[in-house]
Amino acid sequence: MNKTVLITGANRGVGLALTVAYLEAGWRVYATCRDIARANELTQRQSLFPNLTIVELDVTNHDAILHLAQSMASISLDLLINNAGYYGPKGYGFGNTDAEEWRKVLEINTIAPLKLAEAFYPQLKEGTPGMIACVSSKVGSMAENTSGGGYIYRSSKAALNSVVKSLSNDLQAEGIITIALHPGWVQTEMGGPNALIDSQTSAVGLKKVIDNLTPADSGLFMDYQGNYLPW
Template identity: 45%
Template sequence: MPTILISGANRGLGLEFTRQYLADHWTVIATARDLATAADLRALSGEYPATLRLAELDVASPEAIAGLGRDLAGTALDIVLHNAGVLTRRGFGGSSWQDWEPHLRVNAYAPLCLAEALLSNLARGHDPKFVNLSSVLASIASNSSGGLYAYRASKAAANAVLKSLAIDFAPHGITVLALHPGWVRTRMGGPEASLDAPTSVRGMRAVIAAAGRADTGTFRQWDGASLPW
């Protein structure tokens, strides 16, 4: 049975990925920063006691990520999905380091920390993949609306991290993808977004499943279309 590890799995897209992979008979290691308040995940673990494993993980803490790596020593992972993300809507003139720091920690540095902590687990996996939930807002080439400085910059930094990981992970046979989920109705996407979470996640799961070694280091959206960097 294949195994996936998902960060930020307590709500939004992370929770939907957890539901869909469980329904598809995967083993899911679902992580969330506060399991005490993760009611939906705890309800799912009642439904899937044998295949859902919960772990508390604040991805803003590199030490916590390293600890997770130690806890999982020897466990094969077929997919590591960094889904956790933060966005605050501050435009020009509204920036502060206090606002930038969590964006950089969670959106850009955490995926690198996860990759470093879980490389040996992925190396034991079957057709292993490391996937980061990016955003079209990371694209410098297609930025036509401006604003969202910290979010755009942190996701663009994450894309740069992913590109280097694709090169560093190639000798280990690990495929690396940056995926844009579309504009999705979650707490982050808001009620006006064009896609529902099940549709977005179904699309992304198909893209992940179809991705081969030739696709490593690419930036794609939920329906498989390529995005400009």
């Protein structure tokens, strides 16, 4: 029987590459995006992969998350990948932080992954049991922060890492593994053209890491090459 994964933010970048990687591996993939009409690269995959189901979802709409979870109540979920992310403004310095943008980034990067984990907890329990993989970033590491700045994005990913750690403690008894993952510096709309790797390299690496996770890895922070990162 095919394994099943739910991937958020699947319309482009690492999310799209992860979707393709899991489809090619024979998984049943539920891929979410905010606007199906603008997700051309994702919808083009439907004719190639009958195991792909595309769902329109704004991850900041908690009622919509619950509705989706209820509509998938009969499905066992082997993996939830919280990939949807938002960087927010770039280039601002100390003294110029946009609080409204900060709230928006926290809603998407920090709050939504927990709300998705809560909503799909029954399906994850029915999995093998399932895993929760949250796409974080090395810039959220306290130990790695030697340059300052980036208050909005850094803090959202540091907070996400804290969510992952708490989830790992709360769900350990259920056998659900929770992990924070750094995808690398990727050539995407967020990462920019000067980034070091492409989306496919990141996605293939992330999938390999997820495939090899053990209960001992739950609550840890790893990169796409399988290296452990400091909080």
